Amino acid sequence: xxxxxxxxxxxxxxxxxxxxxxxxxxxxxxxxxxxxxxxxxxxxxxxxxxxxxxxxxxxxxxxxxxxxxxxxxxxxxxxxxxxxxxxxxxxxxxxxxxxxxxxxxxxxxxxxxxxxxxxxxxxxxxxxxxxxxxxxxxxxxxxxxxxxxxxxxxxxxxxxxxxxxxxxxxxxxxxxxxxxxxxxxxxxxxxxxxxxxxxxxxxxxxxxxxxxxxxxxxxxxxxxxxxxxxxxxxxxxxxxxxxxxxxxxxxxxxxxxxxxxxxxxxxxxxxxxxxxxxxxxxxxxxxxxxxxxxxxxxxxxxxxxxxxxxxxxxxxxxxxxxxxxxxxxxxxxxxxxxxxxxxxxxxxxxxxxxxxxxxxxxxxxxxxxxxxxxxxxxxxxxxxxxxxxxxxxxxxxxxxxxxxxxxxxxxxxxxxxxxxxxxxxxxxxxxxxxxxxxxxxxxxxxxxxxxxxxxxxxxxxxxxxxxxxxxxxxxxxxxxxxxxxxxxxxxxxxxxxxxxxxxxxxxxxxxxxxxxxxxxxxxxxxxxxxxxxxxxxxxxxxxxxxxxxxxxxxxxxxxxxxxxxxxxxxxxxxxxxxxxxxxxxxxxxxxxxxxxxxxxxxx
Amino acid sequence: xxxxxxxxxxxxxxxxxxxxxxxxxxxxxxxxxxxxxxxxxxxxxxxxxxxxxxxxxxxxxxxxxxx
Numbered sequence: 001x002x003x004x005x006x007x008x009x010x011x012x013x014x015x016x017x018x019x020x021x022x023x024x025x026x027x028x029x030x031x032x033x034x035x036x037x038x039x040x041x042x043x044x045x046x047x048x049x050x051x052x053x054x055x056x057x058x059x060x061x062x063x064x065x066x067x068x069x070x071x072x073x074x075x076x077x078x079x080x081x082x083x084x085x086x087x088x089x090x091x092x093x094x095x096x097x098x099x100x101x102x103x104x105x106x107x108x109x110x111x112x113x114x115x116x117x118x119x120x121x122x123x124x125x126x127x128x129x130x131x132x133x134x135x136x137x138x139x140x141x142x143x144x145x146x147x148x149x150x151x152x153x154x155x156x157x158x159x160x161x162x163x164x165x166x167x168x169x170x171x172x173x174x175x176x177x178x179x180x181x182x183x184x185x186x187x188x189x190x191x192x193x194x195x196x197x198x199x200x201x202x203x204x205x206x207x208x209x210x211x212x213x214x215x216x217x218x219x220x221x222x223x224x225x226x227x228x229x230x231x232x233x234x235x236x237x238x239x240x241x242x243x244x245x246x247x248x249x250x251x252x253x254x255x256x257x258x259x260x261x262x263x264x265x266x267x268x269x270x271x272x273x274x275x276x277x278x279x280x281x282x283x284x285x286x287x288x289x290x291x292x293x294x295x296x297x298x299x300x301x302x303x304x305x306x307x308x309x310x311x312x313x314x315x316x317x318x319x320x321x322x323x324x325x326x327x328x329x330x331x332x333x334x335x336x337x338x339x340x341x342x343x344x345x346x347x348x349x350x351x352x353x354x355x356x357x358x359x360x361x362x363x364x365x366x367x368x369x370x371x372x373x374x375x376x377x378x379x380x381x382x383x384x385x386x387x388x389x390x391x392x393x394x395x396x397x398x399x400x401x402x403x404x405x406x407x408x409x410x411x412x413x414x415x416x417x418x419x420x421x422x423x424x425x426x427x428x429x430x431x432x433x434x435x436x437x438x439x440x441x442x443x444x445x446x447x448x449x450x451x452x453x454x455x456x457x458x459x460x461x462x463x464x465x466x467x468x469x470x471x472x473x474x475x476x477x478x479x480x481x482x483x484x485x486x487x488x489x490x491x492x493x494x495x496x497x498x499x500x501x502x503x504x505x506x507x508x509x510x511x512x513x514x515x516x517x518x519x520x521x522x523x524x525x526x527x528x529x530x531x532x533x534x535x536x537x538x539x540x541x542x543x544x545x546x547x548x549x550x551x552x553x554x555x556x557x558x559x560x561x562x563x564x565x566x567x568x569x570x571x572x573x574x575x576x577x578x579x580x581x582x583x584x585x586x587x588x589x590x591x592x593x594x595x596x597x598x599x600x601x602x603x
Numbered sequence: 604x605x606x607x608x609x610x611x612x613x614x615x616x617x618x619x620x621x622x623x624x625x626x627x628x629x630x631x632x633x634x635x636x637x638x639x640x641x642x643x644x645x646x647x648x649x650x651x652x653x654x655x656x657x658x659x660x661x662x663x664x665x666x667x668x669x670x
Contacts, residue, residue, distance in 0.1 A: 060652060147616075154622075165652040226651050227639030285645070 115217025
């Protein structure tokens with residue numbers, strides 16, 4: 001995003017050409033998917049069109065990445081449907097409880113994952129809703145229904161992949177390289193601003209951190225784009241990890257000409273060099289010198305709670321439908337599973353449900369116009385393709401809007417339209433089916449909203465408290481675990497990013513503590529890693545003493561070891577001098593921590 | 604003599620031969636990827652995605668012709 005704002009894109013009707021290209025690709029892919037499904041006489045052509053809608057991502061790599069997870073999740077979901085139906089086919093209450101549990105497990109998995117992996121996890125959850133719940137009264141149809149869905153999804157994926165390849169959808173990789181280069185430039189500017197002690201640095205740091213972390217899930221999208229995708233993805237991942245390390249290093253004070261300041265400046269230069277090397281590897285398409293993983297901080301307690309709550313929402317809806325005894329309530333129940341599952345991948349599940357509730361009536365009116373006024377009994381495929389054009393292109397253009405509300409409405413409109421229109425060959429134009437589907441969607445969204453009001457999603461405050469407790473705990477009980485310090489720093493940064501996503505920017509005091517834990521843990525790990533380098537040399541016993549002192553939090557031993565290293569250093573920027581400076585910094589942190597503890601005890 | 608296509612049967616479910624060929628071609632492309640990277644396949648063409656799609660179709664056609 002950063003790189004594209006610099007130049008004004010060419011626009012048609014005030015909309016960039018790239019957005020028009022995207023919208024037309026989506027329309028063509030939907031038409032192709034429907035045509036192939038009709039031609040092959042598939043049982044679920046709607047699912048093929050829906051697959052295209054779901055995979056409507058701006059770049060080729062993202063669409064392919066999401067397609068892979070959609071296919072994998074469908075296989076998992078269909079297997080789970082068959083297993084659950086086979087186990088509890090005679091007991092309706094147990095089968096509903098089993099669906100709720102499965103949905104909860106999938107949402108747990110989605111909460112600890114990110115990007116399209118999380119989407120894959122929720123899809124495994126609601127696939128059970130679409131296959132097993134809809135066929136709850138005819139369990140012998142579960143397998144056929146699963147196969148029909150799988151075939152339609154494959155057709156959808158092939159359609160969008162072919163359209164994206166032939167109509168030159170942009171590649172993620174070139175954008176990613178530009179975005180990373182721009183971020184690198186801004187991180188360097190930030191380092192300069194910290195050196196000059198300019199105001200507003202804290203906000204800049206948080207913005208940069210969030211922007212860097214937002215790129216993490218997109219890096220895997222590069223893998224499928226070209227034959228050199230995996231190499232470029234590894235380079236981009238290492239670049240992102242190195243960028244976070246540089247951003248962290250830029251925070252360390254470098255104001256006076258003390259030993260630690262000089263070390264911090266050298267450290268920053270080294271980090272800057274790492275990023276440059278990785279960015280070069282990304283542009284050239286070769287392996288980076290060091291490949292780093294980009295681990296994510298996973299809050300299992302929050303994830304488990306989200307899973308339990310989602311299972312409870314599904315259970316409440318099931319109880320309502322069972323006691324209401326409506327015919328075809330199972331279709332509505334499957335929509336509840338869909339909304340509950342997809343909502344957990346958004347930041348605010350309840351806002352997602354409200355959006356669904358608001359978007360449904362608008363879509364119903366527009367789809368009604370399309371089905372009963374524009375098409376009105378037409379049975380020729382070209383007419384369907386032409387009639388779909390304004391609706392799909394319009395919605396896809398909305399999706400590319402910078403306004404969050406418009407883009408969310410576009411994202412909601414397209415799948416709803418396909419669900420309600422349910423294109424089939426021949427099209428039935430049945431007003432009753434239209435009304436029932438519309439009603440099911442609205443009832444499902446309303447019921448889920450009621451359930452979410454009764455049992456609200458995990459609150460932001462609770463998330464923040466858990467994240468802070470974990471950060472504090474890790475900093476105070478530092479144990480080296482053999483992980484590269486850069487990777488561990490990245491994981492900590494992802495925790496801060498989750499803290500910010502849970503509304504942490506308003507909570508200044510706690511945010512300051514999170515950041516101080518982040519800096520201190522990084523220094524401790526870096527010091528430990530530097531000492532590890534001496535493990536095989538003549539200074540092994542000295543380094544061993546220092547490492548043991550870090551674990552036992554013995555500041556005085558650390559200072560003593562630091563002074564011995566300083567005496568042994570042949571020159572000012574040797575590795576021994578680095579270790580001495582690092583040890584001094586570590587002993588300060590540990591000393592301050594011990595002081596804090598004793599003052600707390602005294603209080 | 605006409606060419607007969609082998610049918611894949613998984614647990615009593617018959618899969619269309621074409622689906623098997625599609626999957627096989629995908630496996631071949633995935634195996635070829637490191638080689639394509641070494642020869643710089645993506646740099647030879649102005650529109651590498653189209654070239655890669657064509658390669659996929661070629662492999663698919665060859666598989667159907669030979670097996």
